[in-house]
Structures are given as structure tokens and as C-alpha cells.
Amino acid sequence: xxxxxxxxxxxxxxxxxxxxxxxxxxxxxxxxxxxxxxxxxxxxxxxxxxxxxxxxxxxxxxxxxxxxxxxxxxxxxxxxxxxxxxxxxxxxxxxxxxxxxxxxxxxxxxxxxxxxxxxxxxxxxxxxxxxxxxxxxxxxxxxxxxxxxxxxxxxxxxxxxxxxxxxxxxxxxxxxxxxxxxxxxxxxxxxxxxx
Amino acid sequence: xxxxxxxxxxxxxxxxxxxxxxxxxxxxxxxxxxxxxxxxxxxxxxxxxxxxxxxxxxxxxxxxxxxxxxxxxxxxxxxxxxxxxxxxxxxxxxxxxxxxxxxxxxxxxxxxxxxxxxxxxxxxxxxxxxxxxxxxxxxxxxxxxxxxxxxxxxxxxxxxxxxxxxxxxxxxxxxxxxxxxxxxxxxxxxxxxxxxxxxxxxxxxxxxxxxxxxxxxxxxxxxxxxxxxxxxxxxxxxxxxxxxxxxxxxxxxxxxxxxxxxxxxxxxxxxxxxxxxxxxxxxxxxxxxxxxxxxxxxxxxxxxxxxxxxxxxxxxxxxxxxxxxxxxxxxxxxxxxxxxxxxxxxxxxxxxxxxxxxxxxxxxxxxxxxxxxxxxxxxxxxxxxxxxxxxxxxxxxxxxxxxxxxxxxxxxxxxxxxxxxxxxxxxxxxxxxxxxxxxxxxxxxxxxxxxxxxxxxxxxxxxxxxxxxxxxxxxxxxxxxxxxxxxxxxxxxxxxxxxxxxxxxxxxxxxxxxxxxxxxxxxxxxxxxxxxxxxxxxxxxxxxxxxxxxxxxxxxxxxxxxxxxxxxxxxxxxxxxxxxxxxxxxxxxxxxxxxxxxxxxxxxxxxxxxxxxxx
Numbered sequence: 001x002x003x004x005x006x007x008x009x010x011x012x013x014x015x016x017x018x019x020x021x022x023x024x025x026x027x028x029x030x031x032x033x034x035x036x037x038x039x040x041x042x043x044x045x046x047x048x049x050x051x052x053x054x055x056x057x058x059x060x061x062x063x064x065x066x067x068x069x070x071x072x073x074x075x076x077x078x079x080x081x082x083x084x085x086x087x088x089x090x091x092x093x094x095x096x097x098x099x100x101x102x103x104x105x106x107x108x109x110x111x112x113x114x115x116x117x118x119x120x121x122x123x124x125x126x127x128x129x130x131x132x133x134x135x136x137x138x139x140x141x142x143x144x145x146x147x148x149x150x151x152x153x154x155x156x157x158x159x160x161x162x163x164x165x166x167x168x169x170x171x172x173x174x175x176x177x178x179x180x181x182x183x184x185x186x187x188x189x190x191x192x193x194x195x
Numbered sequence: 196x197x198x199x200x201x202x203x204x205x206x207x208x209x210x211x212x213x214x215x216x217x218x219x220x221x222x223x224x225x226x227x228x229x230x231x232x233x234x235x236x237x238x239x240x241x242x243x244x245x246x247x248x249x250x251x252x253x254x255x256x257x258x259x260x261x262x263x264x265x266x267x268x269x270x271x272x273x274x275x276x277x278x279x280x281x282x283x284x285x286x287x288x289x290x291x292x293x294x295x296x297x298x299x300x301x302x303x304x305x306x307x308x309x310x311x312x313x314x315x316x317x318x319x320x321x322x323x324x325x326x327x328x329x330x331x332x333x334x335x336x337x338x339x340x341x342x343x344x345x346x347x348x349x350x351x352x353x354x355x356x357x358x359x360x361x362x363x364x365x366x367x368x369x370x371x372x373x374x375x376x377x378x379x380x381x382x383x384x385x386x387x388x389x390x391x392x393x394x395x396x397x398x399x400x401x402x403x404x405x406x407x408x409x410x411x412x413x414x415x416x417x418x419x420x421x422x423x424x425x426x427x428x429x430x431x432x433x434x435x436x437x438x439x440x441x442x443x444x445x446x447x448x449x450x451x452x453x454x455x456x457x458x459x460x461x462x463x464x465x466x467x468x469x470x471x472x473x474x475x476x477x478x479x480x481x482x483x484x485x486x487x488x489x490x491x492x493x494x495x496x497x498x499x500x501x502x503x504x505x506x507x508x509x510x511x512x513x514x515x516x517x518x519x520x521x522x523x524x525x526x527x528x529x530x531x532x533x534x535x536x537x538x539x540x541x542x543x544x545x546x547x548x549x550x551x552x553x554x555x556x557x558x559x560x561x562x563x564x565x566x567x568x569x570x571x572x573x574x575x576x577x578x579x580x581x582x583x584x585x586x587x588x589x590x591x592x593x594x595x596x597x598x599x600x601x602x603x604x605x606x607x608x609x610x611x612x613x614x615x616x617x618x619x620x621x622x623x624x625x626x627x628x629x630x631x632x633x634x635x636x637x638x639x640x641x642x643x644x645x646x647x648x649x650x651x652x653x654x655x656x657x658x659x660x661x662x663x664x665x666x667x668x669x670x671x672x673x674x675x676x677x678x679x680x681x682x683x684x685x686x687x688x689x690x691x692x693x694x695x696x697x698x699x700x701x702x703x704x705x706x707x708x709x710x711x712x713x714x715x716x717x718x719x720x721x722x723x724x725x726x727x728x729x730x731x732x733x734x735x736x737x738x739x740x741x742x743x744x745x746x747x748x749x750x751x752x753x754x755x756x757x758x759x760x761x762x763x764x765x766x767x768x769x770x771x772x773x774x775x776x777x778x779x780x781x782x783x784x785x786x787x788x789x790x791x792x793x794x795x796x797x798x799x800x801x802x803x804x805x806x807x808x809x810x
Contacts, residue, residue, distance in 0.1 A: 006477075051793055052793060054793075055793035055794070055795045056795065057795075058795040058797075059795035059796055059797050059798075060797065061797050062797050062798070062799050062800065066799060067800070067802055070799070070800075070801075070802045071802040071803070071804045072804070074804075075804060075806075077806075085251055086251060088251065088255050090255075090258065091255075091258070097806070098806070099806075100804055100805060100806040101804070101805040102802055102803070102804050102805075103802065103803050103804075103805070104800050104801070104802045105800050105801050105802075106797075106798045106799070106800035107798045107800070108795065108796065108797055108798050109795070109796040109798070110793055110794070110795050110796070111793070111794040111795075111796065112791070112792075112793060113791070113792040113793070113794055118794075126800070146485065178478070178485050179478070180478050180485060180488075182473060182476075182489065
């Protein structure tokens with residue numbers, strides 16, 4: 001199995017050079033240029049699509065770890081581990097999550113600046129779907145400290161105004177060793193009903 | 196000893212009277228130990244029965260009373276891990292330090308003491324006999340009395356079934372612990388690194404530079420090298436951020452000390468830092484133990500700064516007066532510290548070695564104050580045309596303790612002394628004063644020479660007979676270089692002056708209209724002694740002749756080289772095309788350039804999870 005990507009960008013390309021050289025569908029490229037109408041001709045000539053993709057690559061830098069953190073923490077299956085009576089602080093629990101799917105949606109943005117004034121902005125849509133076949137969460141004192149034995153596949157799609165830029169389906173990943181959360185992910189309580 | 200013979204065996208339990216039966220129907224703690232063996236991995240499993248040891252305090256006491264890893268080791272086993280198994284749920288037991296006092300307190304809350312112990316069976320399979328012995332001894336110390344009972348795989352089910360008794364409307368379950376093992380195919384031993392941070396970070400703080408350095412020793416206790424990874428230092432108080440240290444490789448058994456540092460902003464002094472070192476911060480290295488990558492925390496309080504003075508000096512400007520051939524340097528001395536500075540010295544040096552200045556002794560300089568000083572020296576002619584390299588130093592003798600000793604030297608000011616070439620130099624070269632033949636007056640004869648290398652412009656010559664109060668100005672024509680000009684003046688003498696001296700002063704270019712290479716030779720004085728002639732007096736007295744030419748003209752005090760200095764600095768010098776001056780030619784169309792930039796903004800996004808069943 002390959003090593004899991006560290007950031008969202010890794011689902012699309014191994015490095016920024018590969019990412020920025022990805023040929024875009026002409027329809028999508030036209031939509032981007034149309035939305036850059038605020039730039040005059042000399043500025044448009046200075047503007048390169050590879051630069052845009054290079055900047056977009058950097059906007060996809062949220063680490064995979066943060067996605068997992070936000071997805072797992074609110075799981076109802078983990079709420080009981082907040083109960084110190086049932087699970088004393090010194091007790092370590094291995095909580096197995098069976099098959100599950102995490103869908104993560106993002107809207108990275110690239111702003112175009114002329115002399116440091118923003119003249120245009122392009123907002124993209126990213127959806128990463130992680131299909132987990134297994135994951136074991138190590139829980140102690142109401143926090144998730146690491147995820148072990150994680151195996152998953154991923155689908156990643158990058159679009160602009162509904163038009164596809166890139167779509168990737170990846171092979172199975174397994175993070176090397178355990179996925180550590182050094183400060184622990186606090187398992188939140190049930191949200192209180194309104195009113 | 197319990198035997199599976201039915202209710203009569205309950206007597207062997209010595210059930211306490213009263214309503215404590217519920218404790219004895221507490222359940223079973225499943226202890227699962229993974230035993231590493233050369234060929235097969237062994238798993239010790241105890242099934243969880245419903246009810247037994249349900250009290251979490253009793254479960255907790257089992258963990259507090261013994262380190263199960265050690266118990267397994269005492270039994271000759273090498274556990275890979277100890278796990279609670281509760282139904283389908285595994286809970287790993289980490290190696291712990293037993294705390295018997297705490298275990299007793301917890302059990303006391305559950306009503307279990309040495310006087311009212313919990314009796315249970317400690318069932319074990321043959322291979323785990325030593326482990327069971329050690330466990331029984333450890334648990335006995337806290338009031339958990341296990342009666343050892345060997346079982347075999349053939350008798351196990353029957354024994355467990357016999358632990359349940361239905362009597363009337365309630366079911367009594369006998370508490371027991373069962374140590375058993377299961378075999379599974381062993382994984383081939385994998386060589387992995389094991390990065391360990393041994394101790395809390397060491398801290399070194401330099402209050403002068405406010406530089407904070409943290410260091411820690413890192414070791415690889417594993418059997419495989421550790422590839423590139425990061426050593427990170429964190430301050431849990433949130434005050435400081437440290438740059439991580441990149442470690443390229445650390446071989447098995449190798450160790451090293453690594454450090455990083457940061458400059459502490461002044462506003463953080465006095466704060467307590469909570470420092471932690473984390474090896475393999477990005478979890479790049481596959482390790483046999485991922486749980487020992489963090490050091491213990493070290494609390495470190497940054498020292499509160501003492502208040503000191505902080506002296507700085509500047510050479511503000513320099514100027515040269517060619518007329519006086521005098522160099523003036525303006526210095527400033529300031530104290531931007533928080534404490535007044537005591538006596539110290541301010542010096543200004545010329546690193547070119549052309550001129551030198553005496554040091555300026557300074558008394559106390561209050562915090563926040565700045566003083567400005569002027570120093571003047573006469574520059575020798577051979578120094579003209581040379582470039583001075585001026586630098587001031589405050590507290591040159593190191594008398595003052597400062598918060599920053601590194602800023603006592605000023606910036607260097609370079610100043611080129613002008614070359615006074617091509618200037619005239621008017622000088623009174625010869626002057627005589629004698630009495631007229633008839634004795635009624637005095638005759639002044641003098642010469643003015645242009646000793647410079649350039650022609651002089653027309654100017655004036657002023658003569659004054661001080662005692663007589665007579666003076667006169669004569670026009671002096673333009674003189675070419677080397678030319679002489681002569682003048683004469685007859686001064687009538689008042690009879691009253693006889694018996695005194697006649698002092699005659701001549702000044703060429705009294706208004707200083709002509710720029711000269713030397714301005715100090717423009718004046719000359721001669722004294723004529725006048726004895727008192729009686730006969731003359733008689734004649735004068737008889738004739739009452741006294742014609743005085745009175746003029747009122749005060750000699751302008753040139754104060755060349757005398758009198759108090761100006762209250763404000765006056766610098767006059769002639770520019771000679773200093774090569775240091777650049778002129779910029781303007782013209783042509785300016786080029787306008789816009790900077791086009793792209794700024795990415797990441798989005799943490801939203802996540803949703805779809806479960807299809809736990810494993």
C-alpha cells in the first residue's frame with residue numbers, strides 16, 4: 001500500500017509541478033478567464049494558468065490529519081468515553097470503527113492582486129471522499145490520541161463553478177505507523193437542543 | 196476452592212451477610228495479554244461475564260494494584276500488550292506504576308477493605324500459573340483475594356457454567372478472573388526505529404541578547420535507522436514558537452543532542468514557559484513505539500529584566516571653517532535605557548588618523564535624555580583634502596552597566612576636508628609707524644601682499660590709531676597673486692597723547708569679503724612710544740593748537756580666535772566638487788510597473804461521516 005497523502009493537494013498530484021502542469025478542460029479554463037475580466041489586457045498577458053494552479057495547490061494545504069480530526073471527534077460512538085465514571089482517565093480504550101466514509105468539502109480561494117490590491121477572486125470546490133475499511137481509535141481521558149490500523153481509499157474532485165478541473169480515484173492508503181494527535185482530539189458533548 | 200457441584204458450593208464463598216451480594220456478582224475483567232513468542236503470538240483472554248466486576252472502581256483498582264505487564268513478565272512471558280476485552284471491545288492496558296494506596300481508597304469507596312475483602316476465583320491455564328501467582332499476590336495487598344484454580348481447556352466451559360446459580364428470582368454469579376491464552380500465527384519480527392526523547396528540554400537564556408536556546412537529547416532505541424524527521428519544540432504556554440530541527444538520519448543505537456533558539460520579545464520576560472520536545476513531530480518514521488516521542492514538560496520562567504541604562508552616541512554633523520581652518524564636530528549622547536547613567540566618557544575618534552579630539556567627560560545622563568555637544572579643533576594645513584572617518588563612542592571606559600553594551604559606537608561619518616586651492620591670501624607684510632619730522636604727527640607705512648595663488652577681489656584696508664581714536668579706511672585694489680600694494684597714512688597727534696603709547700592697528704579685508712586661504716594674517720599692530728616733550732607742550736600750550744581728527748569707528752572685533760563661541764553652530768565652507776555628490780539627470784518617460792500577484796487562501800472545510808457498522 002502506498003503512503004497516505006499528507007495534505008489535500010496530495011490527492012491530486014504528488015508535487016506542485018505536476019499539479020500546475022495538469023491540462024485543464026478548455027471549458028473550465030474559459031470560465032476562469034471570463035471571471036478574470038477585471039484585469040486589463042497587459043495584466044491578462046502576464047497571467048499564466050500554471051501560476052494559478054500553483055497558487056491553488058498551496059490553497060489545498062489543509063492536512064489530512066485535520067480532516068480526520070474534524071470527522072471523527074463528533075462521532076456518537078465516542079461520546080461514552082467522555083464519562084469518567086465509565087472510563088477513568090488512566091484507562092486507554094481501543095475503539096474500532098468499522099467501514100465508514102468521510103466526505104470532506106472545501107472551498108479554497110485564489111485572489112488576484114494588482115499592487116497588493118485585490119481585483120478578482122476565484123473560488124474552487126473540492127470534495128474528498130475517504131472510504132475506510134478499518135480504523136482503530138486510541139481513546140483516553142475523553143480524547144482521541146491516535147488512529148491505528150487505518151486503511152482507506154479516496155476519491156478527490158476539484159471543480160470550478162461546477163466545471164471539472166481534476167478528478168482522481170486513488171489506490172488504497174495506509175498511513176505509516178499511527179496517525180498521531182499530539183494534543184488529543186477532545187470528544188465534544190452532545191449539542192444542547194435549542195431553546 | 197470452588198467446584199462445579201451446585202449451590203452447596205456457595206458456602207465455600209463465605210458470602211458476607213446482608214446486602215453486599217451485589218458486589219460479589221460483579222463481573223469479570225478480561226485481561227488479554229499478547230505474548231511474543233519466537234514462533235507463535237499467544238493471546239491471553241478472559242471472557243467477560245455479565246455483572247461481574249461491573250463496579251468501575253473495582254476495575255480501576257485492578258489496574259492500580261498491579262502492573263500487568265510486569266506480572267506477565269514475572270510469569271516468564273513477554274507480552275506485546277495487555278488488553279481488556281469487554282465483549283467485542285478491546286481496551287489496551289499501558290504499563291503503569293502500581294499505586295496501592297490509591298487502589299485501597301478506590302476499593303474502600305466500593306465497600307471493599309482488608310476486613311471485608313472481595314473473594315473471587317483466579318482461574319488460569321497451565322502455562323499462566325506463574326503469572327496467576329504473581330497476580331494473586333499483588334491483588335491480595337489491596338483486599339482482592341483470589342483463590343487460585345487451575346483449569347484445562349476441557350474443563351473450562353463446565354467451570355464457567357458453574358459460576359452462575361439461579362436461586363429463586365435472582366441469579367448469583369461468582370466473580371472470577373480467568374487467565375487464558377490463545378495462539379495465533381506470529382508476524383515476522385519487523386525491524387523498526389524507536390525514537391525517544393529522554394529528558395525535558397534544557398534551556399539557556401542570554402538576558403543581554405534575549406536569546407533563548409532549547410536543547411534535548413534524542414536517541415534511536417530501535418533496530419532500524421530513522422529517516423529524515425523533525426524535532427519540534429513547543430511552548431504550551433503559547434508565548435513562543437520555535438523553529439523545528441530537521442534530523443536527517445539517526446541510526447539504531449545512535450543518539451544526539453539537538454538545539455534551536457528564538458529571540459524573546461521583551462514583553463514576555465518574566466513569563467513562565469512550558470517547554471516540551473517532540474521527536475518525529477510529523478510522524479514520518481515508522482516506530483515500534485509511537486508513545487515515547489514526547490519529552491516531559493519543563494517549566495521555565497524567563498528572568499525579569501533588571502533596569503539598566505542604555506547609552507548611544509551619534510556623530511550628527513561635521514563642518515569646516517576655512518577662514519579659521521577650524522573643524523567642528525557635533526555629537527549627541529543619549530540614554531534610552533530605564534536607568535540613569537553615572538559618570539562616563541564620550542569620545543570621538545578619527546579612524547583615518549588625521550585629527551584627534553580630547554574625550555568629553557559626562558556626568559549623570561538621565562533615562563530618556565539626549566545631550567548635544569560641539570567640539571572644535573584647528574586643522575593643520577597638511578590635513579586639508581583628506582577624508583576623516585569620524586566615530587563617536589559613549590561610555591568608552593566601560594563605567595556604566597547597560598542593558599545593551601553593543602550599541603555604544605555610533606555610525607561612521609565620513610567628512611572630506613576641503614582643499615583650499617586657488618585662493619588669494621592678503622597679508623600685511625610690513626608696517627612701520629614713525630613720528631613726523633616736525634613731531635606733530637605720526638606716519639604709518641605698510642604693505643599688503645597677496646600671498647595666495649589666485650587674484651584677490653578689491654577690498655579695503657582699515658587703519659586705526661587707537662589712542663587718538665582716529666581711523667581710516669582705504670580702498671585696496673584687486674591684487675594678483677604675489678603682488679604688493681603699499682599704503683601710507685599720516686596721523687596728526689594730539690598733545691595730550693604725548694607721554695603715552697600710540698597703538699596703530701591695520702586690518703586688510705576687515706569685512707571678510709574675500710575668501711582667503713588664510714584668514715589669520717589680515718591684521719597687524721604697531722606701537723609708537725611718545726615721550727612727553729616739554730618744549731612741545733609749551734609751544735602747544737601757548738599756541739593752543741590742537742586739531743584732532745576724530746573719527747568714530749570701532750574696530751570690529753573679528754574675534755578671530757578669541758571671545759566666546761557662537762551660541763549656534765556656523766559652518767562655512769566652499770564646495771569643491773566633492774566627488775561624493777551625485778547629480779541625477781531627469782528626463783524621459785517614466786516606466787510604470789504593476790505587480791501582479793496571486794494569494795491562496797485555504798479552507799478547512801466541513802466533514803461528514805457515514806458509518807456502515809463498527810468492526
